[in-house]
Amino acid sequence: MKLLSKTVTTLAGALLLLTSSLGALADWELDGQRSTVQFMSVKNASVAELHHFRALTGGISDTGAAQVALDLDSVETLVPIRNQRMRELLFETVRFPAAMLRAEVPPSLTKLPVGETRDTSIEVEVDLHGTTQSYLAEVLVTRLNDGGLQVVISEPIVVKAADFGLDGGIEILREVAGLKSISTAVPVSGQLVFTPPG
Template sequence: MKLLSRTAVALTSAVLFSSASQFALADWVLDGQRSTVQFMSVKNASVAELHHFRSITGGISDTGAAQVALDLDSVETLVPIRNQRMRELLFETVRFPAAMLRAEVPESLSALPIGETRDTAIEVEVDLHGAKQSYIAEVLVTRLSDGGLQVVISEPLVVKAADFGLDGGIEILREVAGLQSISTAVPVSGQLVFLPEPD
């Protein structure tokens, strides 16, 4: 199931930001404590489990270019050995340490009045395990009372392991765990909160 998780992570987002300076000119900076990306794996056709990443960074530049990096080493399944297997056998984090999500944010969204919510669709590019795929994400964007911008994926994105060359890793995980099956299509959901960068 971890396998699925990783695939999902890729979505809703693979390269870590080389340094924090990449966000130096950003209008918005991701609040990692209030943001989460979750993915669900299904094993033996009926056992579903929800996983997430503990470390997420990102920002939105003054031109509206949004980037979010998921640290694949921070995958959390609540089972230590499963975390390790996903890192080493599925994500291969030594070679591919992160999943990157990129999108263009319309100015109309970042300029929403406080308390207002807008339902819209945004194209998201996911860079994971050396491959890239684009998805149309249905999101709810809300301007928070503290000035932050909350983006919630309202309809889970379905990420296919084969699109990122992760199907082989899932099969290895299945064998190692002694499972009958692990789903190769993973629904990904999440909530991202961006804060205005201080002047």
């Protein structure tokens, strides 16, 4: 962290670009206060812990193009030193400040009547650590009383660290923490709430 000022400038610039592009398409805007993306890790084969990201931005365009950006520096594990290690050793947030989730949302979902829930599958593209992978996500989509759209991942998506080149970082974390093992297949779940245009 010798070039702290350069690092902060690079990160701020990258997140500004992401926020600008997301704002441009956000006819439906992600409500970050009511949205969460969580992932579970297992250490020493039996100790499961749930983590999440504190900062999410995104939206759905009028054509149904959805994007959600996860600020990887906002990872929250409830252990400050572990947060720092994940940022620096696993996600390498200086180089890769955010993870992007992209999907095409059918018009029938954004036009659901208030109170109605639809169970469906949506292909989600995940851009993380310089690599892109696609997953078929099972989701429950509900039109809320306030007009918002709630999307809940009903079956956790299992993400393999090796698919994004993160397995080496997990091994470094294991060594630094003095653990016997850390799982490299991680279930990801979440709830996203979008506020309607206007």
